[in-house]
Amino acid sequence: MHTLRKFLRNPTAMVGTIILSALVLIAVIGPFFVQDPLLQQTSIKLQPPSLEHWFGTDDFGRDVLARIVVGARYSLTAGLVAVGLGLLGGLIMGAFAGYYGGLLDQVIMTLCDIMLAFPSILLAMGVVMVMEPGIYTPMVAVGISSIPTFARLVRAQFMSLRTSSFVEAVRSSGAGDLRIIFRHLLPNSLGPVIIQATLRIGSAILMAATLSFLGLGAQPPTPEWGSMLSFARNYIWTAPYLAVIPGIAITLTVIAVNLIGDALRDFIDPRTRDI
Numbered sequence: 001m002h003t004l005r006k007f008l009r010n011p012t013a014m015v016g017t018i019i020l021s022a023l024v025l026i027a028v029i030g031p032f033f034v035q036d037p038l039l040q041q042t043s044i045k046l047q048p049p050s051l052e053h054w055f056g057t058d059d060f061g062r063d064v065l066a067r068i069v070v071g072a073r074y075s076l077t078a079g080l081v082a083v084g085l086g087l088l089g090g091l092i093m094g095a096f097a098g099y100y101g102g103l104l105d106q107v108i109m110t111l112c113d114i115m116l117a118f119p120s121i122l123l124a125m126g127v128v129m130v131m132e133p134g135i136y137t138p139m140v141a142v143g144i145s146s147i148p149t150f151a152r153l154v155r156a157q158f159m160s161l162r163t164s165s166f167v168e169a170v171r172s173s174g175a176g177d178l179r180i181i182f183r184h185l186l187p188n189s190l191g192p193v194i195i196q197a198t199l200r201i202g203s204a205i206l207m208a209a210t211l212s213f214l215g216l217g218a219q220p221p222t223p224e225w226g227s228m229l230s231f232a233r234n235y236i237w238t239a240p241y242l243a244v245i246p247g248i249a250i251t252l253t254v255i256a257v258n259l260i261g262d263a264l265r266d267f268i269d270p271r272t273r274d275i
Contacts, residue, residue, distance in 0.1 A: 010263045012259050013259070013267070015256075016255075016256045016257070016259030016262075016263060017260060019256035019259075020256040020257060023072055024076065030070075031066075031069055033069075034063065034065060037066040037067040037069075037070045037071075037223040038062065039063070040061050040062055041057070041061035041062070043061065045057055045060060046235065046238070047061075048239070048241060055068060055241065055245050056239070056242070058231075058232075058242055059231070059235065059239075064228075064241070067228060068223075068245060071223040071249070072249070072253075074135060075209065075225050075250070075253060077139070078138055078139050078205060079202070081136075081139040082139045082143040082204035083197050083201050085144070085146070086143045086146025086147050086150055087146075087150050089143070089144070090146070090149065090153070091193070093147065093151040094108075094150060094153065094154025094155040095154055095155075095158055095181050095182075095185070096108070097109060097155045098154060098156070098157065098162065099158050099162055108151065108155075109151075109155070112147075112151050115148045120142075120207065121145075121207060121211075123141075123144070124207055125211065125214075127144050128211060134217070134219065135217070135222055137216070138207070138208035138212060138218075142204045145207075146200060150193065150197070153193055153196055154193060157185075157192065157193070158181075158185055161189065166184070167180060194268075195261060195265045198260060198261035198264055199262075199265075201261075202253070205253055209226030210226060212227040213226040213229050213230045214230070215230065228242070228246040229250075
């Protein structure tokens with residue numbers, strides 16, 4: 001608890017935490033307090049924001065506020081799941097590459113270099129092409145494209161720690177490789193990995209929204225922010241709120257996560273405060 005209070009003393013951490021907490025709260029309980037986001041009422045389509053419909057209605061008469069609230073679940077879940085998949089794959093690949101080295105290290109790092117040769121969004125689009133478009137497709141695609149980043153980071157940590165005296169002591173006591181990797185080396189390598197994972201969530205949310213915007217993710221009528229932005233293009237001049245509101249929602253979410261990630265980096269590594 002003392003550590004949490006100390007972390008929140010950072011204004012950046014406090015602002016990011018407040019915004020993200022509000023978004024999570026909206027995503028969890030908000031859908032119970034808004035109308036059905038799929039309910040179509042063509043008689044009130046393209047109404048601007050009003051007291052009855054705070055964020056207006058779309059081209060099918062659906063309440064934009066309801067769609068934004070429900071869409072928060074998809075966007076936040078996309079960021080967490082994508083980073084979780086990338087982190088899991090990167091931890092396994094980086095741990096074994098950094099610990100064993102040799103041919104295994106060369107094979108894994110070559111694979112990572114090949115993946116890193118492509119821009120993340122193009123790599124994610126390639127993965128989507130193999131799968132069917134859907135709400136979970138961007139999560140898997142973005143997760144796979146994140147694996148090389150985590151793998152290289154974990155590998156570097158393992159290579160710097162595997163010759164440490166505490167590792168030699170554990171090995172001399174008869175501990176096996178798997179015990180050394182997962183019980184001793186991995187916990188001591190998680191600091192930079194956690195920071196990278198936190199910062200990566202914002203990028204994952206943005207990439208998942210981009211894929212949906214391009215029609216490669218969530219399909220209509222799913223209320224996903226990127227998909228909402230895509231369909232708002234046709235009304236950018238006549239009903240600009242259809243694009244502005246989901247755009248603000250994505251921006252706020254990414255900013256909040258990045259603020260927390262920056263504050264976490266400063267908290268774990270105080271040297272970065274003066275950089």
